[in-house]
Amino acid sequence: MSTSTMPYVAFKVKDISLAAWGRKEIELAEAEMPGLMALRAEYKDEQPLAGARIAGCLHMTIQTAVLIETLIALGAEVTWSSCNIFSTQDQAAAAI
Template structure:
């Protein structure tokens, strides 16, 4: 992970574990996976700016990856950060 990426997570060494958890979650979220399949090529959200304030779970990470494809569990946040997606999340964070 580059120091230049905008992220703050508890422990970036958890990224591999987080990726595995995301892969499992993807199997449990067929609707999002179908949207990713159908719309990744056309990028209907390209140029849109999005912000969210959600609990950082593997399911949230799958949602974020799907939104990126269309244009706090610490391991999920680490996996998202490693993918180059700005994230500020860690378990117990309140500020």
């Protein structure tokens, strides 16, 4: 009996070419999410989440991307999975 193994891929994105568009939308969303941006500004040097490993499964939207980047900016190691293919914003997934 033969077995084959697939190579490990850390991500699966429908269209990676949407990353630049997603990045622009993330930057716009940051301006509309002052709470998360204030957390980044206040705690980025302290890295309060250093050593934390956070796995999330939530709708992959531009706003979720801002949350993910905030967790990373505060020192966490983050892995994410979209919970619904129909709510995924492909440009957000590509940018992340």
